[in-house]
Amino acid sequence: MKIYKILNNNAVVVKEHDEEKIVMGSGIAFQKKKNDIINRQKVEKIFVMNEGNEKFQELLKTLPEEHIQIAEDIITYAEGYLQVPLSNHIHISLTDHLSFAIERHQQGFQINNKLLTEIKALYKKEFEIGKWAVQYVAEKLKVQLPVDEAGHIALHIHTAKLGSGDIASTLQQTTIISEMIEIIHQELGMDLDEESISYQRLLTHLRFALTRIESNEPFQVMDPDMLEIIQTKYAKAYTIAVKVADYLEKEYDIQLPSSEMGYISLHIQRLIT
Incomplete structure:
Protein backbone atom coordinates (compact mmCIF):
# COMPACT_ATOMS: atom_id res chain seq x y z
CA MET A 1 0.00 0.00 0.00
CA LYS A 2 1.81 3.11 -1.30
CA ILE A 3 1.13 6.73 -0.38
CA TYR A 4 -0.50 8.68 -3.20
CA LYS A 5 -1.06 11.91 -1.26
CA ILE A 6 -0.24 13.02 2.30
CA LEU A 7 -3.06 14.89 4.05
CA ASN A 8 -1.50 15.24 7.50
CA ASN A 9 0.66 13.21 9.87
CA ASN A 10 -2.24 10.87 10.57
CA ALA A 11 -3.95 10.56 7.19
CA VAL A 12 -2.93 9.74 3.63
CA VAL A 13 -4.58 8.87 0.35
CA VAL A 14 -3.70 5.62 -1.36
CA LYS A 15 -4.73 4.19 -4.73
CA GLU A 16 -5.78 0.62 -5.15
CA HIS A 17 -7.17 -0.63 -8.46
CA ASP A 18 -7.73 2.99 -9.60
CA GLU A 19 -9.78 3.66 -6.47
CA GLU A 20 -8.70 6.34 -4.01
CA LYS A 21 -8.97 5.50 -0.32
CA ILE A 22 -8.26 7.51 2.79
CA VAL A 23 -6.09 5.65 5.27
CA MET A 24 -5.84 6.92 8.83
CA GLY A 25 -3.62 6.02 11.76
CA SER A 26 -1.57 7.75 14.42
CA GLY A 27 1.68 9.02 12.84
CA ILE A 28 1.07 7.03 9.67
CA ALA A 29 2.62 9.75 7.45
CA PHE A 30 5.36 10.94 9.83
CA GLN A 31 8.57 11.52 7.83
CA LYS A 32 6.92 9.92 4.81
CA LYS A 33 6.59 11.09 1.22
CA LYS A 34 4.66 10.11 -1.90
CA ASN A 35 5.14 6.49 -3.01
CA ASP A 36 6.49 5.42 0.38
CA ILE A 37 5.09 2.17 1.77
CA ILE A 38 2.62 2.42 4.67
CA ASN A 39 3.27 0.52 7.86
CA ARG A 40 0.12 -1.62 8.04
CA GLN A 41 0.46 -1.94 11.80
CA LYS A 42 -0.30 1.78 12.06
CA VAL A 43 -3.45 1.58 9.93
CA GLU A 44 -6.55 2.24 12.04
CA LYS A 45 -9.19 3.12 9.44
CA ILE A 46 -9.59 2.73 5.70
CA PHE A 47 -12.59 4.03 3.81
CA VAL A 48 -13.80 5.41 0.53
CA MET A 49 -15.83 8.62 0.81
CA ASN A 50 -17.05 8.60 -2.81
CA GLU A 51 -18.59 12.00 -3.57
CA GLY A 52 -17.52 13.35 -0.17
CA ASN A 53 -13.91 12.31 -0.68
CA GLU A 54 -12.62 15.70 -1.77
CA LYS A 55 -14.42 17.50 1.04
CA PHE A 56 -12.98 15.17 3.66
CA GLN A 57 -9.48 15.45 2.20
CA GLU A 58 -9.76 19.23 2.45
CA LEU A 59 -10.82 19.00 6.09
CA LEU A 60 -7.91 16.68 6.88
CA LYS A 61 -5.48 19.18 5.35
CA THR A 62 -6.90 22.33 6.95
CA LEU A 63 -8.34 21.48 10.38
CA PRO A 64 -6.16 21.03 13.49
CA GLU A 65 -5.01 17.42 13.69
CA SER A 99 -13.76 21.83 15.14
CA PHE A 100 -15.92 24.89 14.50
CA ALA A 101 -17.61 24.53 17.91
CA ILE A 102 -14.26 24.25 19.70
CA GLU A 103 -12.88 27.31 17.92
CA ARG A 104 -15.99 29.41 18.60
CA HIS A 105 -15.96 28.42 22.27
CA GLN A 106 -12.29 29.37 22.56
CA GLN A 107 -13.12 32.73 20.96
CA GLY A 108 -15.73 33.38 23.65
CA PHE A 109 -18.88 32.67 21.66
CA GLN A 110 -21.71 31.07 23.61
CA ILE A 111 -23.08 27.75 22.35
CA ASN A 112 -26.86 27.43 22.73
CA ASN A 113 -29.22 24.63 21.79
CA LYS A 114 -32.91 25.51 21.96
CA LEU A 115 -33.85 21.90 21.25
CA LEU A 116 -31.78 20.39 24.05
CA THR A 117 -34.77 19.16 26.08
CA GLU A 118 -36.33 17.40 23.09
CA ILE A 119 -32.99 15.91 21.97
CA LYS A 120 -32.35 14.48 25.45
CA ALA A 121 -35.73 12.74 25.42
CA LEU A 122 -35.90 11.66 21.76
CA TYR A 123 -32.32 10.52 21.23
CA LYS A 124 -31.23 9.20 24.62
CA LYS A 125 -28.36 6.98 23.52
CA GLU A 126 -27.02 9.60 21.13
CA PHE A 127 -27.19 12.22 23.88
CA GLU A 128 -25.19 9.96 26.21
CA ILE A 129 -22.57 9.80 23.46
CA GLY A 130 -22.71 13.58 23.19
CA LYS A 131 -22.04 13.96 26.91
CA TRP A 132 -19.13 11.52 26.66
CA ALA A 133 -17.77 13.53 23.73
CA VAL A 134 -17.93 16.82 25.66
CA GLN A 135 -16.03 15.23 28.54
CA TYR A 136 -13.51 13.73 26.12
CA VAL A 137 -12.84 17.13 24.55
CA ALA A 138 -12.30 18.55 28.05
CA GLU A 139 -9.79 15.80 28.86
CA LYS A 140 -7.87 16.11 25.59
CA LEU A 141 -7.92 19.87 24.98
CA LYS A 142 -8.82 21.37 28.38
CA VAL A 143 -11.80 22.98 26.63
CA GLN A 144 -15.07 22.65 28.56
CA LEU A 145 -17.89 22.75 26.04
CA PRO A 146 -21.40 23.22 27.48
CA VAL A 147 -24.00 20.46 27.62
CA ASP A 148 -25.76 22.22 24.73
CA GLU A 149 -22.96 20.96 22.50
CA ALA A 150 -23.72 17.39 23.59
CA GLY A 151 -27.14 17.90 21.98
CA HIS A 152 -25.61 19.06 18.70
CA ILE A 153 -23.27 16.06 18.63
CA ALA A 154 -26.21 13.75 19.40
CA LEU A 155 -28.06 14.98 16.29
CA HIS A 156 -25.02 14.36 14.10
CA ILE A 157 -24.68 10.85 15.50
CA HIS A 158 -28.39 10.13 15.07
CA THR A 159 -28.51 11.24 11.45
CA ALA A 160 -25.42 9.14 10.68
CA LYS A 161 -27.35 5.97 11.54
CA LEU A 162 -28.49 4.30 8.35
CA GLY A 163 -32.07 5.22 7.45
CA SER A 164 -32.29 8.14 9.88
CA GLY A 165 -32.48 10.91 7.30
CA ASP A 166 -30.24 13.94 7.03
CA ILE A 167 -29.42 16.57 9.64
CA ALA A 168 -31.79 19.13 8.09
CA SER A 169 -34.87 16.87 8.27
CA THR A 170 -33.97 15.74 11.79
CA LEU A 171 -33.60 19.35 12.92
CA GLN A 172 -36.92 20.29 11.34
CA GLN A 173 -38.73 17.37 12.95
CA THR A 174 -37.24 18.16 16.36
CA THR A 175 -38.15 21.84 15.95
CA ILE A 176 -41.75 20.98 15.08
CA ILE A 177 -42.01 18.72 18.13
CA SER A 178 -40.61 21.51 20.29
CA GLU A 179 -43.26 23.90 18.96
CA MET A 180 -46.03 21.36 19.57
CA ILE A 181 -44.83 20.89 23.15
CA GLU A 182 -44.78 24.65 23.66
CA ILE A 183 -48.42 24.91 22.56
CA ILE A 184 -49.38 22.16 25.02
CA HIS A 185 -47.38 23.86 27.76
CA GLN A 186 -49.03 27.23 27.15
CA GLU A 187 -52.53 25.78 26.93
CA LEU A 188 -52.16 23.71 30.10
CA GLY A 189 -50.73 26.67 32.01
CA MET A 190 -48.53 24.37 34.07
CA ASP A 191 -44.91 23.30 34.21
CA LEU A 192 -44.25 19.97 32.52
CA ASP A 193 -42.07 17.41 34.24
CA GLU A 194 -39.55 16.73 31.48
CA GLU A 195 -38.22 13.67 33.30
CA SER A 196 -41.61 12.01 33.71
CA ILE A 197 -42.58 8.93 31.72
CA SER A 198 -45.75 10.67 30.52
CA TYR A 199 -43.78 13.58 29.06
CA GLN A 200 -41.28 11.32 27.31
CA ARG A 201 -44.03 9.09 25.94
CA LEU A 202 -45.72 12.18 24.49
CA LEU A 203 -42.49 13.25 22.78
CA THR A 204 -41.95 9.77 21.38
CA HIS A 205 -45.53 9.60 20.09
CA LEU A 206 -45.25 13.00 18.36
CA ARG A 207 -42.00 11.91 16.77
CA PHE A 208 -43.50 8.71 15.40
CA ALA A 209 -46.54 10.64 14.16
CA LEU A 210 -44.36 13.04 12.16
CA THR A 211 -42.27 10.14 10.86
CA ARG A 212 -45.41 8.35 9.63
CA ILE A 213 -46.50 11.47 7.78
CA GLU A 214 -43.07 11.94 6.22
CA SER A 215 -42.95 8.28 5.16
CA ASN A 216 -46.62 8.17 4.06
CA GLU A 217 -47.29 5.36 6.51
CA PRO A 218 -50.88 4.73 7.65
CA PHE A 219 -51.99 5.81 11.12
CA GLN A 220 -53.63 3.50 13.60
CA VAL A 221 -57.38 4.03 13.38
CA MET A 222 -59.22 4.69 16.63
CA ASP A 223 -62.70 3.27 17.22
CA PRO A 224 -65.22 6.11 16.65
CA ASP A 225 -66.96 5.39 19.95
CA MET A 226 -63.64 5.60 21.79
CA LEU A 227 -62.84 8.91 20.10
CA GLU A 228 -66.23 10.29 21.12
CA ILE A 229 -65.60 9.26 24.74
CA ILE A 230 -62.22 11.03 24.69
CA GLN A 231 -63.76 14.18 23.22
CA THR A 232 -66.33 14.23 26.03
CA LYS A 233 -64.42 12.90 29.03
CA TYR A 234 -61.13 14.64 28.26
CA ALA A 235 -62.51 17.75 26.58
CA LYS A 236 -59.64 20.02 27.65
CA ALA A 237 -56.97 17.64 26.42
CA TYR A 238 -58.79 17.11 23.12
CA THR A 239 -59.19 20.86 22.60
CA ILE A 240 -55.44 21.27 23.03
CA ALA A 241 -54.79 18.42 20.59
CA VAL A 242 -56.98 20.16 18.03
CA LYS A 243 -55.01 23.40 18.51
CA VAL A 244 -51.78 21.48 17.94
CA ALA A 245 -53.22 19.96 14.76
CA ASP A 246 -54.44 23.35 13.53
CA TYR A 247 -50.96 24.78 14.08
CA LEU A 248 -49.32 21.98 12.10
CA GLU A 249 -51.69 22.48 9.20
CA LYS A 250 -51.29 26.26 9.19
CA GLU A 251 -47.50 26.42 9.61
CA TYR A 252 -46.31 23.24 7.91
CA ASP A 253 -49.24 21.99 5.81
CA ILE A 254 -49.25 18.81 7.90
CA GLN A 255 -52.66 17.22 8.45
CA LEU A 256 -53.32 14.92 11.39
CA PRO A 257 -56.27 12.49 11.16
CA SER A 258 -58.94 12.68 13.85
CA SER A 259 -57.79 9.36 15.34
CA GLU A 260 -54.33 10.78 15.88
CA MET A 261 -55.77 13.75 17.75
CA GLY A 262 -57.50 11.23 19.99
CA TYR A 263 -54.22 9.49 20.82
CA ILE A 264 -52.46 12.81 21.43
CA SER A 265 -55.33 13.77 23.75
CA LEU A 266 -54.67 10.68 25.85
CA HIS A 267 -51.02 11.62 26.23
CA ILE A 268 -51.96 15.19 27.18
CA GLN A 269 -54.46 13.87 29.71
CA ARG A 270 -51.71 11.83 31.36
CA LEU A 271 -49.73 15.06 31.79
CA ILE A 272 -52.75 16.67 33.46
CA THR A 273 -53.40 13.78 35.83
Missing part, protein backbone atom coordinates in the same frame (compact mmCIF):
# COMPACT_ATOMS: atom_id res chain seq x y z
CA GLU A 66 -6.08 17.10 17.31
CA HIS A 67 -9.64 18.11 16.35
CA ILE A 68 -9.70 15.48 13.62
CA GLN A 69 -8.39 12.77 15.93
CA ILE A 70 -10.92 13.63 18.65
CA ALA A 71 -13.77 13.50 16.12
CA GLU A 72 -12.57 10.09 14.92
CA ASP A 73 -12.36 8.84 18.50
CA ILE A 74 -15.93 10.02 19.12
CA ILE A 75 -17.15 8.23 15.98
CA THR A 76 -15.41 5.02 17.04
CA TYR A 77 -16.92 5.30 20.53
CA ALA A 78 -20.39 5.96 19.06
CA GLU A 79 -20.27 2.92 16.78
CA GLY A 80 -19.25 0.75 19.71
CA TYR A 81 -21.89 2.23 22.02
CA LEU A 82 -24.72 1.92 19.49
CA GLN A 83 -23.46 -1.34 18.00
CA VAL A 84 -24.27 -0.09 14.51
CA PRO A 85 -22.09 1.29 11.71
CA LEU A 86 -22.42 4.98 10.94
CA SER A 87 -22.46 6.45 7.45
CA ASN A 88 -19.15 7.65 6.05
CA HIS A 89 -20.50 11.18 5.89
CA ILE A 90 -20.22 11.47 9.69
CA HIS A 91 -16.46 11.82 9.20
CA ILE A 92 -17.16 15.08 7.36
CA SER A 93 -20.14 16.47 9.25
CA LEU A 94 -19.02 15.77 12.82
CA THR A 95 -15.37 16.68 12.24
CA ASP A 96 -16.28 19.99 10.63
CA HIS A 97 -18.92 20.80 13.26
CA LEU A 98 -16.79 19.85 16.26
Whole structure:
Protein backbone atom coordinates (compact mmCIF):
# COMPACT_ATOMS: atom_id res chain seq x y z
CA MET A 1 0.00 0.00 0.00
CA LYS A 2 1.81 3.11 -1.30
CA ILE A 3 1.13 6.73 -0.38
CA TYR A 4 -0.50 8.68 -3.20
CA LYS A 5 -1.06 11.91 -1.26
CA ILE A 6 -0.24 13.02 2.30
CA LEU A 7 -3.06 14.89 4.05
CA ASN A 8 -1.50 15.24 7.50
CA ASN A 9 0.66 13.21 9.87
CA ASN A 10 -2.24 10.87 10.57
CA ALA A 11 -3.95 10.56 7.19
CA VAL A 12 -2.93 9.74 3.63
CA VAL A 13 -4.58 8.87 0.35
CA VAL A 14 -3.70 5.62 -1.36
CA LYS A 15 -4.73 4.19 -4.73
CA GLU A 16 -5.78 0.62 -5.15
CA HIS A 17 -7.17 -0.63 -8.46
CA ASP A 18 -7.73 2.99 -9.60
CA GLU A 19 -9.78 3.66 -6.47
CA GLU A 20 -8.70 6.34 -4.01
CA LYS A 21 -8.97 5.50 -0.32
CA ILE A 22 -8.26 7.51 2.79
CA VAL A 23 -6.09 5.65 5.27
CA MET A 24 -5.84 6.92 8.83
CA GLY A 25 -3.62 6.02 11.76
CA SER A 26 -1.57 7.75 14.42
CA GLY A 27 1.68 9.02 12.84
CA ILE A 28 1.07 7.03 9.67
CA ALA A 29 2.62 9.75 7.45
CA PHE A 30 5.36 10.94 9.83
CA GLN A 31 8.57 11.52 7.83
CA LYS A 32 6.92 9.92 4.81
CA LYS A 33 6.59 11.09 1.22
CA LYS A 34 4.66 10.11 -1.90
CA ASN A 35 5.14 6.49 -3.01
CA ASP A 36 6.49 5.42 0.38
CA ILE A 37 5.09 2.17 1.77
CA ILE A 38 2.62 2.42 4.67
CA ASN A 39 3.27 0.52 7.86
CA ARG A 40 0.12 -1.62 8.04
CA GLN A 41 0.46 -1.94 11.80
CA LYS A 42 -0.30 1.78 12.06
CA VAL A 43 -3.45 1.58 9.93
CA GLU A 44 -6.55 2.24 12.04
CA LYS A 45 -9.19 3.12 9.44
CA ILE A 46 -9.59 2.73 5.70
CA PHE A 47 -12.59 4.03 3.81
CA VAL A 48 -13.80 5.41 0.53
CA MET A 49 -15.83 8.62 0.81
CA ASN A 50 -17.05 8.60 -2.81
CA GLU A 51 -18.59 12.00 -3.57
CA GLY A 52 -17.52 13.35 -0.17
CA ASN A 53 -13.91 12.31 -0.68
CA GLU A 54 -12.62 15.70 -1.77
CA LYS A 55 -14.42 17.50 1.04
CA PHE A 56 -12.98 15.17 3.66
CA GLN A 57 -9.48 15.45 2.20
CA GLU A 58 -9.76 19.23 2.45
CA LEU A 59 -10.82 19.00 6.09
CA LEU A 60 -7.91 16.68 6.88
CA LYS A 61 -5.48 19.18 5.35
CA THR A 62 -6.90 22.33 6.95
CA LEU A 63 -8.34 21.48 10.38
CA PRO A 64 -6.16 21.03 13.49
CA GLU A 65 -5.01 17.42 13.69
CA GLU A 66 -6.08 17.10 17.31
CA HIS A 67 -9.64 18.11 16.35
CA ILE A 68 -9.70 15.48 13.62
CA GLN A 69 -8.39 12.77 15.93
CA ILE A 70 -10.92 13.63 18.65
CA ALA A 71 -13.77 13.50 16.12
CA GLU A 72 -12.57 10.09 14.92
CA ASP A 73 -12.36 8.84 18.50
CA ILE A 74 -15.93 10.02 19.12
CA ILE A 75 -17.15 8.23 15.98
CA THR A 76 -15.41 5.02 17.04
CA TYR A 77 -16.92 5.30 20.53
CA ALA A 78 -20.39 5.96 19.06
CA GLU A 79 -20.27 2.92 16.78
CA GLY A 80 -19.25 0.75 19.71
CA TYR A 81 -21.89 2.23 22.02
CA LEU A 82 -24.72 1.92 19.49
CA GLN A 83 -23.46 -1.34 18.00
CA VAL A 84 -24.27 -0.09 14.51
CA PRO A 85 -22.09 1.29 11.71
CA LEU A 86 -22.42 4.98 10.94
CA SER A 87 -22.46 6.45 7.45
CA ASN A 88 -19.15 7.65 6.05
CA HIS A 89 -20.50 11.18 5.89
CA ILE A 90 -20.22 11.47 9.69
CA HIS A 91 -16.46 11.82 9.20
CA ILE A 92 -17.16 15.08 7.36
CA SER A 93 -20.14 16.47 9.25
CA LEU A 94 -19.02 15.77 12.82
CA THR A 95 -15.37 16.68 12.24
CA ASP A 96 -16.28 19.99 10.63
CA HIS A 97 -18.92 20.80 13.26
CA LEU A 98 -16.79 19.85 16.26
CA SER A 99 -13.76 21.83 15.14
CA PHE A 100 -15.92 24.89 14.50
CA ALA A 101 -17.61 24.53 17.91
CA ILE A 102 -14.26 24.25 19.70
CA GLU A 103 -12.88 27.31 17.92
CA ARG A 104 -15.99 29.41 18.60
CA HIS A 105 -15.96 28.42 22.27
CA GLN A 106 -12.29 29.37 22.56
CA GLN A 107 -13.12 32.73 20.96
CA GLY A 108 -15.73 33.38 23.65
CA PHE A 109 -18.88 32.67 21.66
CA GLN A 110 -21.71 31.07 23.61
CA ILE A 111 -23.08 27.75 22.35
CA ASN A 112 -26.86 27.43 22.73
CA ASN A 113 -29.22 24.63 21.79
CA LYS A 114 -32.91 25.51 21.96
CA LEU A 115 -33.85 21.90 21.25
CA LEU A 116 -31.78 20.39 24.05
CA THR A 117 -34.77 19.16 26.08
CA GLU A 118 -36.33 17.40 23.09
CA ILE A 119 -32.99 15.91 21.97
CA LYS A 120 -32.35 14.48 25.45
CA ALA A 121 -35.73 12.74 25.42
CA LEU A 122 -35.90 11.66 21.76
CA TYR A 123 -32.32 10.52 21.23
CA LYS A 124 -31.23 9.20 24.62
CA LYS A 125 -28.36 6.98 23.52
CA GLU A 126 -27.02 9.60 21.13
CA PHE A 127 -27.19 12.22 23.88
CA GLU A 128 -25.19 9.96 26.21
CA ILE A 129 -22.57 9.80 23.46
CA GLY A 130 -22.71 13.58 23.19
CA LYS A 131 -22.04 13.96 26.91
CA TRP A 132 -19.13 11.52 26.66
CA ALA A 133 -17.77 13.53 23.73
CA VAL A 134 -17.93 16.82 25.66
CA GLN A 135 -16.03 15.23 28.54
CA TYR A 136 -13.51 13.73 26.12
CA VAL A 137 -12.84 17.13 24.55
CA ALA A 138 -12.30 18.55 28.05
CA GLU A 139 -9.79 15.80 28.86
CA LYS A 140 -7.87 16.11 25.59
CA LEU A 141 -7.92 19.87 24.98
CA LYS A 142 -8.82 21.37 28.38
CA VAL A 143 -11.80 22.98 26.63
CA GLN A 144 -15.07 22.65 28.56
CA LEU A 145 -17.89 22.75 26.04
CA PRO A 146 -21.40 23.22 27.48
CA VAL A 147 -24.00 20.46 27.62
CA ASP A 148 -25.76 22.22 24.73
CA GLU A 149 -22.96 20.96 22.50
CA ALA A 150 -23.72 17.39 23.59
CA GLY A 151 -27.14 17.90 21.98
CA HIS A 152 -25.61 19.06 18.70
CA ILE A 153 -23.27 16.06 18.63
CA ALA A 154 -26.21 13.75 19.40
CA LEU A 155 -28.06 14.98 16.29
CA HIS A 156 -25.02 14.36 14.10
CA ILE A 157 -24.68 10.85 15.50
CA HIS A 158 -28.39 10.13 15.07
CA THR A 159 -28.51 11.24 11.45
CA ALA A 160 -25.42 9.14 10.68
CA LYS A 161 -27.35 5.97 11.54
CA LEU A 162 -28.49 4.30 8.35
CA GLY A 163 -32.07 5.22 7.45
CA SER A 164 -32.29 8.14 9.88
CA GLY A 165 -32.48 10.91 7.30
CA ASP A 166 -30.24 13.94 7.03
CA ILE A 167 -29.42 16.57 9.64
CA ALA A 168 -31.79 19.13 8.09
CA SER A 169 -34.87 16.87 8.27
CA THR A 170 -33.97 15.74 11.79
CA LEU A 171 -33.60 19.35 12.92
CA GLN A 172 -36.92 20.29 11.34
CA GLN A 173 -38.73 17.37 12.95
CA THR A 174 -37.24 18.16 16.36
CA THR A 175 -38.15 21.84 15.95
CA ILE A 176 -41.75 20.98 15.08
CA ILE A 177 -42.01 18.72 18.13
CA SER A 178 -40.61 21.51 20.29
CA GLU A 179 -43.26 23.90 18.96
CA MET A 180 -46.03 21.36 19.57
CA ILE A 181 -44.83 20.89 23.15
CA GLU A 182 -44.78 24.65 23.66
CA ILE A 183 -48.42 24.91 22.56
CA ILE A 184 -49.38 22.16 25.02
CA HIS A 185 -47.38 23.86 27.76
CA GLN A 186 -49.03 27.23 27.15
CA GLU A 187 -52.53 25.78 26.93
CA LEU A 188 -52.16 23.71 30.10
CA GLY A 189 -50.73 26.67 32.01
CA MET A 190 -48.53 24.37 34.07
CA ASP A 191 -44.91 23.30 34.21
CA LEU A 192 -44.25 19.97 32.52
CA ASP A 193 -42.07 17.41 34.24
CA GLU A 194 -39.55 16.73 31.48
CA GLU A 195 -38.22 13.67 33.30
CA SER A 196 -41.61 12.01 33.71
CA ILE A 197 -42.58 8.93 31.72
CA SER A 198 -45.75 10.67 30.52
CA TYR A 199 -43.78 13.58 29.06
CA GLN A 200 -41.28 11.32 27.31
CA ARG A 201 -44.03 9.09 25.94
CA LEU A 202 -45.72 12.18 24.49
CA LEU A 203 -42.49 13.25 22.78
CA THR A 204 -41.95 9.77 21.38
CA HIS A 205 -45.53 9.60 20.09
CA LEU A 206 -45.25 13.00 18.36
CA ARG A 207 -42.00 11.91 16.77
CA PHE A 208 -43.50 8.71 15.40
CA ALA A 209 -46.54 10.64 14.16
CA LEU A 210 -44.36 13.04 12.16
CA THR A 211 -42.27 10.14 10.86
CA ARG A 212 -45.41 8.35 9.63
CA ILE A 213 -46.50 11.47 7.78
CA GLU A 214 -43.07 11.94 6.22
CA SER A 215 -42.95 8.28 5.16
CA ASN A 216 -46.62 8.17 4.06
CA GLU A 217 -47.29 5.36 6.51
CA PRO A 218 -50.88 4.73 7.65
CA PHE A 219 -51.99 5.81 11.12
CA GLN A 220 -53.63 3.50 13.60
CA VAL A 221 -57.38 4.03 13.38
CA MET A 222 -59.22 4.69 16.63
CA ASP A 223 -62.70 3.27 17.22
CA PRO A 224 -65.22 6.11 16.65
CA ASP A 225 -66.96 5.39 19.95
CA MET A 226 -63.64 5.60 21.79
CA LEU A 227 -62.84 8.91 20.10
CA GLU A 228 -66.23 10.29 21.12
CA ILE A 229 -65.60 9.26 24.74
CA ILE A 230 -62.22 11.03 24.69
CA GLN A 231 -63.76 14.18 23.22
CA THR A 232 -66.33 14.23 26.03
CA LYS A 233 -64.42 12.90 29.03
CA TYR A 234 -61.13 14.64 28.26
CA ALA A 235 -62.51 17.75 26.58
CA LYS A 236 -59.64 20.02 27.65
CA ALA A 237 -56.97 17.64 26.42
CA TYR A 238 -58.79 17.11 23.12
CA THR A 239 -59.19 20.86 22.60
CA ILE A 240 -55.44 21.27 23.03
CA ALA A 241 -54.79 18.42 20.59
CA VAL A 242 -56.98 20.16 18.03
CA LYS A 243 -55.01 23.40 18.51
CA VAL A 244 -51.78 21.48 17.94
CA ALA A 245 -53.22 19.96 14.76
CA ASP A 246 -54.44 23.35 13.53
CA TYR A 247 -50.96 24.78 14.08
CA LEU A 248 -49.32 21.98 12.10
CA GLU A 249 -51.69 22.48 9.20
CA LYS A 250 -51.29 26.26 9.19
CA GLU A 251 -47.50 26.42 9.61
CA TYR A 252 -46.31 23.24 7.91
CA ASP A 253 -49.24 21.99 5.81
CA ILE A 254 -49.25 18.81 7.90
CA GLN A 255 -52.66 17.22 8.45
CA LEU A 256 -53.32 14.92 11.39
CA PRO A 257 -56.27 12.49 11.16
CA SER A 258 -58.94 12.68 13.85
CA SER A 259 -57.79 9.36 15.34
CA GLU A 260 -54.33 10.78 15.88
CA MET A 261 -55.77 13.75 17.75
CA GLY A 262 -57.50 11.23 19.99
CA TYR A 263 -54.22 9.49 20.82
CA ILE A 264 -52.46 12.81 21.43
CA SER A 265 -55.33 13.77 23.75
CA LEU A 266 -54.67 10.68 25.85
CA HIS A 267 -51.02 11.62 26.23
CA ILE A 268 -51.96 15.19 27.18
CA GLN A 269 -54.46 13.87 29.71
CA ARG A 270 -51.71 11.83 31.36
CA LEU A 271 -49.73 15.06 31.79
CA ILE A 272 -52.75 16.67 33.46
CA THR A 273 -53.40 13.78 35.83
